[in-house]
Amino acid sequence: MKEATLHSLITAKSIFEEAESLCHSGITHSATAGLILLQDALELIFLACINELGIDEASKIEKMSFDQIVGALQQSGVSVPKSGTLKALNKNRVLAKHYGQLVLPETVRGYLDASHQAIDSVLDAVIGKRLAQIFLTDLLMQGESRSMLEEAVSSYTKGDYLDSLMFIRRAFFLEIEIDYSIHEYKDDDTADLFGFFKKYGRKAPVHTKSSKWISDNVREPTGYVQVDTASLRSSAVEWGVNTNQLLNLMHLTPRVFRAEPTSEWCTSYPAGFVENSANKTNAQYCLDSIIAIIRKKQMHAGAAIPLSYSQPFSSPQIYLYDEVHQSASLESPVVHRIEPSYVYQISNIVTGFDGSTKFYRLSGHPAKEAPWSEKSIYGYLAARPESNLDDGEQ
Numbered sequence: 001m002k003e004a005t006l007h008s009l010i011t012a013k014s015i016f017e018e019a020e021s022l023c024h025s026g027i028t029h030s031a032t033a034g035l036i037l038l039q040d041a042l043e044l045i046f047l048a049c050i051n052e053l054g055i056d057e058a059s060k061i062e063k064m065s066f067d068q069i070v071g072a073l074q075q076s077g078v079s080v081p082k083s084g085t086l087k088a089l090n091k092n093r094v095l096a097k098h099y100g101q102l103v104l105p106e107t108v109r110g111y112l113d114a115s116h117q118a119i120d121s122v123l124d125a126v127i128g129k130r131l132a133q134i135f136l137t138d139l140l141m142q143g144e145s146r147s148m149l150e151e152a153v154s155s156y157t158k159g160d161y162l163d164s165l166m167f168i169r170r171a172f173f174l175e176i177e178i179d180y181s182i183h184e185y186k187d188d189d190t191a192d193l194f195g196f197f198k199k200y201g202r203k204a205p206v207h208t209k210s211s212k213w214i215s216d217n218v219r220e221p222t223g224y225v226q227v228d229t230a231s232l233r234s235s236a237v238e239w240g241v242n243t244n245q246l247l248n249l250m251h252l253t254p255r256v257f258r259a260e261p262t263s264e265w266c267t268s269y270p271a272g273f274v275e276n277s278a279n280k281t282n283a284q285y286c287l288d289s290i291i292a293i294i295r296k297k298q299m300h301a302g303a304a305i306p307l308s309y310s311q312p313f314s315s316p317q318i319y320l321y322d323e324v325h326q327s328a329s330l331e332s333p334v335v336h337r338i339e340p341s342y343v344y345q346i347s348n349i350v351t352g353f354d355g356s357t358k359f360y361r362l363s364g365h366p367a368k369e370a371p372w373s374e375k376s377i378y379g380y381l382a383a384r385p386e387s388n389l390d391d392g393e394q
Contacts, residue, residue, distance in 0.1 A: 001052065001127050001138060002051065002052055003139065004048075004051060005048045005049075005051050005052040005127070006134070006136070006138055006139060008044055008045075008047065008048035008051065009044075009045060009048050009123075009131070009134050010134065010135070010136055011044060012041045012044035012045045012048065012131075013041075013131055013134060015037055015040055015041040015044065016037075016038070016041035016045075016115075016119075016131065018034075018037055019034045019035075019037035019038040019040075019041055019112075020034070020038075020112065021034070022034025022037065023035065023038060023105075023108045023109060023111075023112040024109065024112075025105070026105050027105065028102050028103075028104065028105060029102065031103060031104070031105040031108040031109075032096050032102050032103045032108070034108060034112075035089070035092060035093055035096055035103050035108045035111060036093055036096055036097050038089070038093075038108075038111065038112060038115055039066070039089055039090055039093040041115075042066075042086065042089075042115055042118070042119065043066055043069065045119055045122070045123070045131070046069050046070065046073060046080075046122065047061060047069065049073060049078065049122055049123065049126040049127075050069065050072055050073065050076075052126050052127060053073075053076055053078070053126060055072055055073075055076055066086075066087070066090040067087055067090070070083050070086065070087065073122065078122055078125050078126060079121065079122075079125065080118055080121070080122055081114075081117050081118050081121050082114035082115075082117055082118050083118070085110070085111065085114040086111075086114060086115065086118055088111075089111040089114070089115070092107070092111070119131050132157075135150070135153050136288070136291045136295075137149045137150050137153060137291060139291070139295050140291065140294055140295060140298065141298055144174055144261075145171040145174045145175050145294060146171075148167045148168075148170045148171040148174065149167065149168065149171050149287070149290065149291065149294075151163075151167040152164045152165075152167035152168045152171070152283075152287060152290075153287065155167060156280075156283050156284070156287060159280075161278045161279055161280060161282070161283040162254075162273075162274055162278040164283045164287070165252070165253045165254060165277075165278060165282065165283055165286060166253070166254050166256065166267060168249070168253050168283075168286045168287060168290050169249070169253035169254055169255065169256045170256050170258075170265060171290055171294065172249055172250075172253065172290055172293075173225070173256050173257070173258065175293075175294050175297060176232075176235070176246070176293075176297075177225050177227065178200050179200065179201070179202055179203040179204075180201065180203050180204045180225050180226055180227045180228065180231075181200040181201050181204070181224050181225055181257070182200075182201045182204045182208050182209055182214060182218075182224055182225075182226055183200065183201070183224040183257075183259050184199065184200060184201055185201065185208075185209045185210060185211060185214060186211055186214045186215075186218075186224075187211060203228055203231045203232075203235075204226045204227075204228060205226055205228045208226040220266075220268055221257045221259075221266035221268075222255040222256065222257045222266055222267070222268040224257050224259075225255070225257055227250075232246060238300065239293070239296045239297045239300045240296050240300065241292075241293050241296050241297070245289045245292070245293060246293065248285070248286075248289065249286055249289055249290060249293075252277055252282045252285070252286050253286055254267045254268065254269035254273065255267065255268040255269065256268075318384055319338045319381065319384070320338055320339070320340060321337045321338055321339070322337065322338045322381060322382070323336075323337055323381075323382075324336040324337065324338065324362070324364075324377060324379035324380065324381050325359075325379055325380045325381075325382070326379055326380070327353070327379075327380060328350050328351070328352040328353055328357075328359045328361070328380045329352055329353045329354065329380075330352070330354075330357065330382060332380075335377060335378075335379045336364070336377040336379055338381065341366055341367060341368075342364045342365065342366055342367065342377075343364060343365060343366075343367045344362050344363070344364040345362060345363050345364070346360045346361070346362045347361050347362065347363065348360075348361040349361075349383075350380070352380075352382075357382055357383075358382070358383040359380040359381060359382055359383060360380065360381045360383055361379075361380055362378075362379065362380075362381055363376065363377065363378045364376065364377050365377070
């Protein structure tokens with residue numbers, strides 16, 4: 001689905017929901033107002049479908065009447081059920097909007113039923129979904145975060161706002177808070193303050209990355225999430241996100257934590273949260289905010305152009321047992337010798353401190369062990385004149 005189509009349908013869906021409420025009111029004036037909104041929603045939905053089909057590229061849709069819009073869909077092979085009723089609806093809307101004529105609630109409800117049938121049929125034919133199945137989450141990339149937000153939308157639709165807010169916070173955790181999770185440090189005293197050897201927690205405050213600090217301060221599972229506000233604000237600026245949106249999301253949703261993808265979710269929220277915060281207004285705000293935030297974060301990540309930083313080095317015979325130095329100098333300490341049992345990766349080709357010797361900056365580890373094992377090595381290997389590795393050959 002085109003992004004423009006989705007935005008039009010989301011707008012139309014909001015109008016339709018307001019129209020539906022008025023059409024069911026049973027009060028003549030409210031029902032008439034609902035009819036006017038109903039026709040607006042119908043027209044916007046049909047125009048979105050025309051845009052999705054590419055009909056707008058060959059036609060001047062801005063000059064089309066409602067009847068012509070319906071005709072354009074039919075000519076493109078999309079059946080529009082109750083088209084005659086919809087055209088009558090449009091005529092009544094003109095009389096109501098421009099001449100102030102009222103429409104009986106019973107008549108309006110008939111138009112509403114016909115609109116329901118036509119909208120779902122047309123949308124199913126064009127995009128494979130009904131109006132109730134269309135949400136802004138469709139803008140997000142597939143993944144667990146999107147799945148959580150789809151669950152949040154489902155709960156919101158059912159009126160279960162506490163569950164909706166919990167799913168929203170889970171998506172927030174997976175996208176943002178997981179980088180502040182210090183759970184991996186609880187039993188590990190290894191100095192790794194920048195998180196080079198940890199899956200999570202690289203943005204957490206340095207002083208929290210200590211088993212002693214965790215033992216002294218973390219009293220419940222959600223306490224493993226230690227957000228560095230300065231780092232969060234910096235990330236928000238980088239993504240182009242309003243920092244208040246991030247902070248509001250944290251205040252208006254329950255705290256959550258999960259140690260591993262296979263672990264159970266843990267939650268924490270104030271005793272009065274359900275009565276004071278788990279409501280439709282907050283759920284709608286948080287849902288809109290988290291979708292916008294993740295969307296901008298993903299767009300920022302997508303703008304990056306990935307580079308290849310390394311290439312395999314299969315230790316040719318001419319390099320076997322050659323010295324690997326600590327720095328790009330033949331005078332620096334030897335930290336390793338090239339061995340056939342090791343696997344190596346070259347990350348850079350550099351000129352040494354003498355200004356003439358060429359070096360390969362490489363890393364290596366035993367072939368039968370993990371890349372980050374205690375036997376892993378990092379250093380500089382002097383290139384031999386016969387080598388063509390800098391030309392991409394091995």
